[in-house]
Amino acid sequence: xxxSLSVMFTAVFLLMCFGCTDNSVGTDKDQIKSADLxxxxxYITTVDTDIGNVSAMAINDYKITAVGNDEEIESYxxxxxxxxxxNGRFVMPGFIEGHGHYMSLGRSKQILDxxxxxxxxxxxxxxxxxxxxxxxxxxxxxxxxxxxKWNSLPDNAVDGVPINDTLSKISPQNPVVLGHASGHAAxxxxxxxxxxxxxxxxxxxxxGTIVRDQSGKATGLMRETAQRLIRDARNEYEGxxxxxxxxxxxxxxxxxxxxxxLKFGVTSFHDAGASFETIDFFKQLxxxxxxxxxxxxxxxxxxxxxxxxxxPQYKMLPEGNDFLTVRSIKKQIDGALGAHGAxxxxxxxxxxxxxxxxxxxxxxxxxxxxxxxxxxxxxxxHAIGDRANRETLDIYENVWKDLSVKGEDLRWRxxxxxxxxxxxxxxxxxxxxxxxxxxxxxxxxxxxxxxxLGDERAKDTSQPWRTLFETGAMITNGTDVPxxxxxxxxxYYSSVTRRMINGDEFYPEHIMTRKEAMETxxxxxxxxxxxxxxxGTLTPGKYADFVxxxxxxxxxxxxxxxxAEVEMTFVGGELKYQK
Ligand SMILES: [Zn+2]
Numbered sequence: 001x002x003x004s005l006s007v008m009f010t011a012v013f014l015l016m017c018f019g020c021t022d023n024s025v026g027t028d029k030d031q032i033k034s035a036d037l038x039x040x041x042x043y044i045t046t047v048d049t050d051i052g053n054v055s056a057m058a059i060n061d062y063k064i065t066a067v068g069n070d071e072e073i074e075s076y077x078x079x080x081x082x083x084x085x086x087n088g089r090f091v092m093p094g095f096i097e098g099h100g101h102y103m104s105l106g107r108s109k110q111i112l113d114x115x116x117x118x119x120x121x122x123x124x125x126x127x128x129x130x131x132x133x134x135x136x137x138x139x140x141x142x143x144x145x146x147x148x149k150w151n152s153l154p155d156n157a158v159d160g161v162p163i164n165d166t167l168s169k170i171s172p173q174n175p176v177v178l179g180h181a182s183g184h185a186a187x188x189x190x191x192x193x194x195x196x197x198x199x200x201x202x203x204x205x206x207x208g209t210i211v212r213d214q215s216g217k218a219t220g221l222m223r224e225t226a227q228r229l230i231r232d233a234r235n236e237y238e239g240x241x242x243x244x245x246x247x248x249x250x251x252x253x254x255x256x257x258x259x260x261x262l263k264f265g266v267t268s269f270h271d272a273g274a275s276f277e278t279i280d281f282f283k284q285l286x287x288x289x290x291x292x293x294x295x296x297x298x299x300x301x302x303x304x305x306x307x308x309x310x311x312p313q314y315k316m317l318p319e320g321n322d323f324l325t326v327r328s329i330k331k332q333i334d335g336a337l338g339a340h341g342a343x344x345x346x347x348x349x350x351x352x353x354x355x356x357x358x359x360x361x362x363x364x365x366x367x368x369x370x371x372x373x374x375x376x377x378x379x380x381x382h383a384i385g386d387r388a389n390r391e392t393l394d395i396y397e398n399v400w401k402d403l404s405v406k407g408e409d410l411r412w413r414x415x416x417x418x419x420x421x422x423x424x425x426x427x428x429x430x431x432x433x434x435x436x437x438x439x440x441x442x443x444x445x446x447x448x449x450x451x452x453l454g455d456e457r458a459k460d461t462s463q464p465w466r467t468l469f470e471t472g473a474m475i476t477n478g479t480d481v482p483x484x485x486x487x488x489x490x491x492y493y494s495s496v497t498r499r500m501i502n503g504d505e506f507y508p509e510h511i512m513t514r515k516e517a518m519e520t521x522x523x524x525x526x527x528x529x530x531x532x533x534x535x536g537t538l539t540p541g542k543y544a545d546f547v548x549x550x551x552x553x554x555x556x557x558x559x560x561x562x563x564a565e566v567e568m569t570f571v572g573g574e575l576k577y578q579k
Contacts, residue, residue, distance in 0.1 A: 025051055025067050025540055034078035036060050037544075037573060040070045042086030043552055046538040047093055047522045057091070059544040062321040062572035066540050090552040092518065093538050094267025094545035094569065095488040096525030098436050098478035099415050102271040102295060103278065104183075105260060106253025108482035112142030114178060115485065119150040120162045123178065128170045136173040139237055143179030143482065145187070148338070148448045158213050159351075164189050164220030177230065181483055184336040186227045188220045196230035205229065207357050224335050224357055254285060258292040262577035264486050265547035265566040268525065268535060269293050270436075270478065272380070272415060273300025273330040279314060282324055291323040292576055294545070296529040298330035298380050304367045311375040318534055321543070321572045325529060328378035330415070331365045334358060334388035337418065337452055338445065342385035345421060349454040356385050362395060369399040373410070380413040380436065386421040386461050389414060393427050408432025413528060416441070416480075419453070419461040420468075429472025434528045437463065438480045439517070440491035443498060446506035459507055465495075466510040475512075476528045477520035492517050492553060493561040514554050544573035 035058035044054045046067060056073035058065040066073060077083060112130060117123050123145055130140045147153065147161050154162045167176055168190035175192035179185075188196070200216045208225030210218050222229065241249070261269055274282070274297050285291050299307065299314065307329065316326040335341020335357045340348055343356040365381060372379045383392040392414055400407035408431065417428070417435040428435050442463040450458040468475055477495060479486050493499070495517035498506045505511075512520070526536025535543050551564035569577035 033076070035065055035073075035076035035081050037082045037084070038073055038077050039084045039086055039091065040073065042089055042091050042548075044086075044091040044538060045518070045554060047518060048537040048539045051537075051539065057538065057544075057546075059573045062544060062574075064538055064540050064542055064544050067538060086548065089567070090549045090554075091538075091546055092549070092553065093522040093536060094547050094571065095265045095521050096268040096270070096476070096529075096536065097261065097266045097481065097486060097488065098270050098476035098520075098525045098528065099272045099438060100269055100478055100481040100486060101183075101273065102257045102269055102297075103250070103253050103274070105481050105486065106255070106257035108143055109256040109260065110249075110253065112140070112178070113144055114142050115144035115181065117145060117150070119152055120154055120166075124166050124170060127167060127176055127178075131171045131174055134174055138174055139192075139234070140171065140174050140176045141178075142176075144181050145178055146181040146338070149181075149444075156213075158219045159211055159221065161187070161211070161219070161221045163213060164193075167220065175230075175233075177234075180339065182336040182338045183483055184339040184341050185221060185223045188222060188230070190220075192230060193218050193220065195233045197233075198229055202229075207359055223339050224341050224359065250281060251285075251290075254282075254290070259577075260481075260486055261293045262569045262571070263566065264488060265549070265569050265577075266486060266488060267294060267545040267547070267569065267571045268529075268531075269295055270476075270525070270529065271295055271297040272382075272480075273298050275299075275301050276306075276310060276314060279326060283316070286324045292571065294323050294325075294535075294543075294571070296325040296328070296531070298328045299326065299377070300330040304364070304371050307368070308371045308374070311371070311377060315375070315377070318531060322534075325531065327376070327530065328380050328413075329368055329372055330380050330382070331368055332359050332382035333362075333365060333392055334383060334385050337384055337449065340452070342419065343383075343388040343391070344385040344419070344453075345387045345390070346457070348452055349457075350451050355387065362391055365392070366395050366399060369395055370403065372412075373399065373403050373405055378410060378412050380415050382415045384416045384418045386419045386424070386457075389417060389420045390424050393424060393431065393433060396433060397427075397431060411528060411530060413476075417468075418442075418463060419457075420464055422460055422464075422467075425464050425467045425473075426471035428468055433473070434524075435468050435473050435475045436478065436528065437465065437475055437520075438478050438484065438491060439463070439465075439495040439512075439520075440479055440484050440487075443494040443500045443506055444484065446498075446500045446504075447502065449506075462507060463498075464510055465512055469512075469516060474524050474527060475516075475520050476524045477517070478525075488521055489549075489553070489564050489566075490562065492521060493558070495520065496561070497558050518553065544570060546570050 037059040039057045054067045057067045058076040176189040178187045209223040211221040334343035341357045381392045383389045413434040413436045415436045495512045523536035526532040548568040567579045
């Protein structure tokens with residue numbers, strides 16, 4: 001896959017250079033004499049293997065005109081050119097977030113942020129502050145808590161998670177719904193349980209668990225589909241908002257998501273799932289020029305019948321300075337490892353009565369895959385456990401065989417691809433299935449993964465990036481924001497060190513090289529969206545999407561990577577963020 005990419009770049013390179021009179025790479029000077037923007041005196045890594053590193057870049061409108069040394073690019077400067085002296089700073093293509101949730105990111109900025117709490121007491125005290133500010137009956141939302149990141153746990157915890165007694169005491173009249181960092185569980189107080197109609201007799205829904213104490217009382221922890229038990233009540237509550245209030249809230253979410261993305265140098269964002277309704281909203285914003293980050297949105301939550309009818313009108317391929325691409329469908333076969341929802345080949349070590357949960361069936365995803373082939377859409381399936389990964393690879397392979405299509409041209413993806421049985425790892429490369437990983441999950445989950453799987457299975461199956469690369473797979477990178485912060489530098493650090501917060505390395509035999517990690521966040525992300533001709537490298541003719549960083553991610557001591565900061569973010573030649 002890498003080979004065919006670089007051959008293609010060579011062809012582009014030769015075409016563009018035909019007629020050049022100097023060594024710079026770019027459009028014929030007779031056509032463009034002056035640039036809108038010129039950057040000089042930098043360390044610019046183009047990520048284009050045929051160009052390598054340069055010191056200067058010229059930009060016109062939303063595209064790169066030329067790259068080269070200072071002397072070459074200075075010739076593009078005229079009276080109307082804006083010139084930036086980089087003073088040796090590091091420039092690279094804008095980060096492509098390979099898997100996140102755009103509206104949830106925006107929403108996470110509107111509700112209680114529980115990502116960095118030190119323990120249960122802090123969760124309760126944050127909610128208490130919110131209760132003080134609310135009227136009785138108002139709902140209180142939060143998200144981002146993760147029990148394994150806390151300093152301590154209350155003694156009466158069940159399944160490693162507190163019970164809701166203190167939460168119910170401080171918020172007797174306000175339903176409290178606190179999403180787990182993984183998105184695969186939520187924690188409710190008694191007011192929320194009551195409004196959802198959950199009592200001692202309520203049965204676990206299919207694909208979910210109402211966690212209970214010894215007396216049978218719900219503790220507040222709702223796993224997977226059990227979270228949906230409150231959906232009707234919540235819809236009723238939110239239904240009291242006027243359409244205008246809802247639209248304003250959604251517009252604010254998009255704005256907050258963009259601000260956060262640009263602050264972290266993310267210029268393109270793969271949104272892992274939006275309904276047709278949300279896609280219509282994005283389309284409206286794009287037409288108003290209100291999308292500041294380029295979105296590749298996966299269709300999510302529509303029935304196979306509905307997609308079969310509507311996909312043709314929802315296919316949106318890039319044209320011009322484009323901010324919205326739709327050409328893929330998101331599916332989800334299992335849950336997450338942290339909440340014992342990942343579908344495993346063998347039972348959990350620390351919960352032997354289960355091997356995880358199946359959230360969308362093999363039959364359902366198979367039918368989706370057939371619809372996707374018919375309409376030329378990619379299928380991007382969430383698969384975390386080793387069983388989930390195997391089943392998904394089987395579905396893809398079987399559907400391609402049955403429909404006699406060349407699967408490797410379709411660029412179908414597995415989202416997360418966290419735990420893969422050694423015999424399945426080479427199948428990614430063989431089939432051309434893209435592993436859409438979040439390197440930062442490996443290091444933030446690393447401390448507790450062996451407790452779920454046992455050391456041997458963890459070592460054999462967890463985030464096996466090196467073996468994936470060696471067997472010809474393409475890997476993209478991301479954060480699954482708001483599961484993790486959107487910070488690509490943190491995920492890059494995880495990629496090249498696999499160092500956990502305690503300083504230990506998580507099976508370091510799978511560390512990526514800096515070059516590989518840089519590619520996972522740029523050109524590979526572009527490739528996985530069929531956008532490698534327009535983004536992912538700083539090649540003349542592509543979008544001028546790039547970032548200026550305070551440190552050189554390719555050469556700085558690894559210990560300094562986490563403190564590297566985004567100083568400027570450009571999208572389509574426009575400065576969208578400045579520190
Ligand atoms: Zn996700």
